[in-house]
Amino acid sequence: MSINYIQRGVVAAVCSIVISQPSIAAAPVDFSSLVQTVSPAVVRVNVSKKMSQEELLQQQMPELLRRFFGNNVQIPNQRLPQEQNAYGSAFFITKDGYLLTNHHVIADASKVTITLNDRREIDAELVGSDARTDVAVLKVKGSDFPALRIGDANSLKVGEPVLAIGSPFGFDYSASAGIVSAKSRTMSRENAVPFIQTDVALNPGNSGGPLFNRQGEVIGINSRIFSGTGGYMGLSFSIPIDVAMDVANQIIKTGKVSRAYLGVMLQDIDRNLAEAYELSRPEGALVTQVSDDTPASKAGLKAGDIILSYNGTPINRTTDLINLINRTRPNQTASMVVQRNSKQLSLSATLTSAPVDTPPAESMKTDQGKGPSLGMQLRDLTPAESQSLKIKGVIITDVLPGGLAAHAGLLPGDVITSLNNTQTPTAAALLTAIRSLPSNRVVRIAIQRDGVPAIVGLRVE
Structure with a gap:
């Protein structure tokens, strides 16, 4: 093997002399x-x-x-x-x-x-x-x-x-x-x-x-x-x-x-939707829902609109738009180019402060304070999410591997609506209920996963 390797090296060297191609390899940066x-x-x-x-x-x-x-x-x-x-x-x-x-x-x-x-x-x-x-x-x-x-x-x-x-x-x-x-x-x-x-x-x-x-x-x-x-x-x-x-x-x-709030639910545009909406390629953020009495509704945005740009920045995915909105200050006016029924419109919206639920800077854990730790992080549903899902509850943002929540089959994205038939509309209410639980018993947690309701039995140790 070593002989063949050397032979290949000789041939390569000869070829490089004949062809005289310059090397494109750059020296490592010091x-x-x-x-x-x-x-x-x-x-x-x-x-x-x-x-x-x-x-x-x-x-x-x-x-x-x-x-x-x-x-x-x-x-x-x-x-x-x-x-x-x-x-x-x-x-x-x-x-x-x-x-x-x-x-x-x-x-x-x-x-x-x-x-x-x-x-x-x-x-x-x-x-x-x-x-x-x-x-x-x-x-x-x-x-x-x-x-x-x-x-x-x-x-x-x-x-x-x-x-x-x-x-x-x-x-x-x-x-x-x-x-x-x-x-x-x-x-x-x-x-x-x-x-x-x-x-x-x-x-x-x-x-x-x-x-x-x-x-x-x-x-x-x-x-x-x-x-x-x-x-x-x-x-x-x-x-x-x-x-x-x-x-x-x-x-x-x-x-x-402080973050701004537009008041829409969004979806990415895939290849099929791009063809259906007569786009040359998948781009933009598809508006699937506009909440009432929000900057979006006041600006004239409608479900089915495709937001193509925001303050002059092209939108390729929904995350592009979310990032730009997050970096907009409340009370600032944003200009948007929107496609509606194959026609492009220019709209302006004066954004408000994002609704205050559980502050994103302090994502709540179930092991805060006294009581059993279930090994998951929670936050309240935003008003727009609650309206879209038609439920009140608490969304799981993270599940600790090996924790009680993971053993019970709970997943990030699950929405908890009640604990032992007690409604839990907020993370604070759920944490209060959790802290009052006795140990060594199974509790019933009502959840909604991908729009489907389910009951999960979770043993509190």
């Missing part, structure tokens, strides 16, 4: 100077938080056991502490001590500190966070911190080299490089963050750290990976810095994030 310049502005985030037994068990279970038996293995004779330490990354955006990190890094934290490049550890204050975009702002006392330069994520090109710095598994100031694999990747309709996809090696502890371009400007916050094992598999996702700074500026100024 980030060494950049790493030295920007590293002082990157910090490790040290978090103390209370964790449920399901979360602790999932973290402490050996990987070999998890691969063979899933998350249902019980580890005997092991005392599970309630207070745990976790790590993440953050970076300075101002010289007077404001930092950016991820919401999931500091969620439910009882104490947050940061470790600087010179090994000093400083107490950090949580200014505010937003679960919808997974952005959080921290503040430390002091001045003359090395703030990073903010770049333009919109100018990124697929194939462009990028650099990440963070504390994977607690290994501080680890640098990894890669390229931009894709832009505007979305994970869910609710969040609608247009993630930057890269092949940069990210692992637990990188969350909240900066993603740099070749000029040393921050163009993203490293947020998540796509993995079947919990480790890096070549698919990493970062929040565009313009999205993050929009959230951060609101939090720093007002302590909260």
Whole structure:
């Protein structure tokens, strides 16, 4: 085999001399100077938080056991502490001590500190966070911190080299490089963050750290990976810095994030619908419902309209429109190009504040406070969702693997309408009912899944 390999190499060399084709392979990008310049502005985030037994068990279970038996293995004779330490990354955006990190890094934290490049550890204050975009702002006392330069994520090109710095598994100031694999990747309709996809090696502890371009400007916050094992598999996702700074500026100024509300239900356009609506290709956001007395209804939007652009920005998918609406301020007027009955119309809508249900920045967990932990996260249905589904209830946004909710077969997207025949129109009402439950009994949970009602029996331990 080695001889054949060498022979092929000789032939290739001769051919290259005859044909004289220039090589298109570029030399690897040298980030060494950049790493030295920007590293002082990157910090490790040290978090103390209370964790449920399901979360602790999932973290402490050996990987070999998890691969063979899933998350249902019980580890005997092991005392599970309630207070745990976790790590993440953050970076300075101002010289007077404001930092950016991820919401999931500091969620439910009882104490947050940061470790600087010179090994000093400083107490950090949580200014505010937003679960919808997974952005959080921290503040430390002091001045003359090395703030990073903010770049333009919109100018990124697929194939462009990028650099990440963070504390994977607690290994501080680890640098990894890669390229931009894709832009505007979305994970869910609710969040609608247009993630930057890269092949940069990210692992637990990188969350909240900066993603740099070749000029040393921050163009993203490293947020998540796509993995079947919990480790890096070549698919990493970062929040565009313009999205993050929009959230951060609101939090720093007002302590909260305000979003605008249009009042429509939307659906993507597939190939068949594009043909049915006489579109040249699948594009736009199809309006399936317009809520009464909303900016959409007042602007004249109707079910069946296709929104093709919003404030001059073309809409390819519903998530494009949701992201743009999320970044619009209440009371601002938005212009839209709409297709209706094969004709294009121009409409304007003055958006209002998004209805307040369970605040998205504080997604509620069933293990908050006293009472049994069911291992799921909840939020209230929005008025538009409640009207569309014709029910009042609480939607499950996340289910902890190996938790009681997962064992009962509950799924993200299920809407809980009652518990033991007691109506639960809000997450607060459901949590109150859960906390009053006795242990070691099965409760009846009424849900609606994909429009179909069902009853789930869940054993509370």
